[in-house]
Amino acid sequence: MHDKLFTPGPTEVRAELLNELASPQIHHRTEEFRKLYDELQIYLKKLLFTENPVFLFTSSSTGAMEAAVTNGVKKRCLCLVNGAFSQRWYQIAQQNGVPCDRVDVEWNKAIKPELVDEKLSSGKYDAVTMVFNETSTGMMNPLKEVGEVIKQYDDVLFLVDSVSAMAGTEIRVDEWGIDMCLAGLQKAFALPAGLAVASVSDRLLARAEEVEKRSYYFNLLNMYKYHQRSQTLSTPAIPHLFALRRQLKDIIDIEGIENRFKRHREMAHYVQEWALEYFDIYPEKGYWSQTVTCILNTRDISIPDLNKELVNKYHMRIANGYGDLKGKAFRIGHMGDWTLADIRGLLVTINDILSLK
Amino acid sequence: MHDKLFTPGPTEVRAELLNELASPQIHHRTEEFRKLYDELQIYLKKLLFTENPVFLFTSSSTGAMEAAVTNGVKKRCLCLVNGAFSQRWYQIAQQNGVPCDRVDVEWNKAIKPELVDEKLSSGKYDAVTMVFNETSTGMMNPLKEVGEVIKQYDDVLFLVDSVSAMAGTEIRVDEWGIDMCLAGLQKAFALPAGLAVASVSDRLLARAEEVEKRSYYFNLLNMYKYHQRSQTLSTPAIPHLFALRRQLKDIIDIEGIENRFKRHREMAHYVQEWALEYFDIYPEKGYWSQTVTCILNTRDISIPDLNKELVNKYHMRIANGYGDLKGKAFRIGHMGDWTLADIRGLLVTINDILSLK
Incomplete structure (x- = not known):
């Protein structure tokens, strides 16, 4: 046992979903794959209440976090830190040479909208990273309220790690002004690790155009080029895509x-x-x-x-x-x-x- | 059907291996995982005739190619180009801001050791990228012979994409002086895409220490830190690891x-x-x-x-x-x-x- x-x-993966992983492989440059990709788009957009495309990363969530800061920051990034994963995001930005500052809150205290407002009023920042649900501390930061504040600053992108929240709690990406909303599958999706998903706004793609490129694999513009053909930049984790399709249908059409x-x-x-x-x-x-x-x-x-x-x-x-x-x-x-x-x-x-x- | x-x-994946993907998930910070990790090390080293650690990338091979040039180049990289994937490696280096030159050979011609010797004699380079087996052209470049040339240059690292060759043809990593030998699972391993493996030499790790960091997710030093604990940097594609273990045992112990x-x-x-x-x-x-x-x-x-x-x-x-x-x-x-x-x-x-x- x-x-x-x-x-x-x-977290636990149901046998029905494990079995989906074991489906025979398909080639990723075929019509069959494009249908799978398009179906995933429809369901992921519903789940996130968004019109934005949802990119598929064959990586852990850490990879998608890296994509967020390497593509989304031109001026300077404000990293809101109140747990291990928000701290990691700051480290990711640093190791990638992305200009950034961290603002620290005690790990048992939430990120409050007023703090974000105060920091942004300096005019120094053009992006904010926040972890919605800190797996390390069981903290759920007030995503919607922080989103309301950020919306008041025209050029500031809102980059959100919703790793352990997505598919378990409501996230209204468009309404709450989230430019990138990312998660891995091994949390509330109840699927195995190995794939991350992230909604990507037009504003973020426009920013990526302005930023000096830092990656090929996590380059959102490269990914977008293939997204437009209903494909992924390189060979994706096909087993996870099968299982994700089944789970999204179960979540949206059945439960x-x-x-x-x-x-x-x-x-x-x-x-x-x-x-x-x-x-x-x-x-x-x-x-x-x-x-x-x-x-x-x-x-x-x-x-x-x-x-x-x-x-x-x-x-x-x-x-x-x-x-x-x-x-x-x-x-x-x-x-x-x-x-x-x-x-x-x-x-x-x-x-x-x-x-x- | x-x-x-x-x-x-x-390529085709056998039912026995597909079923391994469907094994119940384990937590990646447990003793059970460390055993799995250690077992994979033993078998991968045998497959590659190496004493070097073999890192596990939850990404496509493209991600591991990015890791090679962002960690392995301090001075300037020589990209040997005679096909689509060797050309991609040059693009990856460029998009990452890694100093590099390409030397082009007609796509139906092999990379010859003399050419590499001539280019390296300039003293401009401290790393060479080569695709061993060009999936785009069916070309198998003379890996061993090019390795012999590169060995004569003390500070030049040999970075090899063996994506569609590894597990299908002999690669003697240590004997042939390969500092990074990478591949994805969806080729001669006959497993699904979603994981890449790469042997990493001490010389490459030493180089990574000297290089200005460009990534967190593909940072070989970050990965090495976790490798020493028989773990991966972030949550890996567990299903692929199960299937890889089974396939390595079948390859080495049975076939x-x-x-x-x-x-x-x-x-x-x-x-x-x-x-x-x-x-x-x-x-x-x-x-x-x-x-x-x-x-x-x-x-x-x-x-x-x-x-x-x-x-x-x-x-x-x-x-x-x-x-x-x-x-x-x-x-x-x-x-x-x-x-x-x-x-x-x-x-x-x-x-x-x-x-x-």
């Missing part, structure tokens, strides 16, 4: 987007109630993630021991705190295709192991 | 490397004989590829019509000429897990369609 992943990504988001809210609420009863929650109230809860280890339990017993006896795996939070917090992923019943089963089992009543 | 791919990549190369030579020879009887071969004699044959359309047949009939009636697909060679040539991939019997079946069928006796 394999270990069921209640980690905040990779329904709103139902999926509602299910995620219910799972999140259940875990939060449990966490408040027995432990505490790491991020400030009002900004708890709908897909991953970061639980403060107020009882000073051994998280590795808990995980070991979960894995060995029940074939379930949760995650330790990320980086400096290791030992001080643990994380439960409640995203993708898990149901409330699965989450209940996990938490009752943890109660049993820890003798919580 | 699906179309069997006799294209020069993607045997030498038998695999012999099978490829036999298939190549058979296709070459057929091509010479009815058409002609594009590259100059002595440099015909062991994995893909590019056949000159001396009978002026309609290649799309031939492919249409192959696909519709027999569920087999071959490839048109690449780029400017479209219509003037067609390509047959004879690599991966195809056998001589499969190739015979294809060629007899083509004879039948074209009424060749």
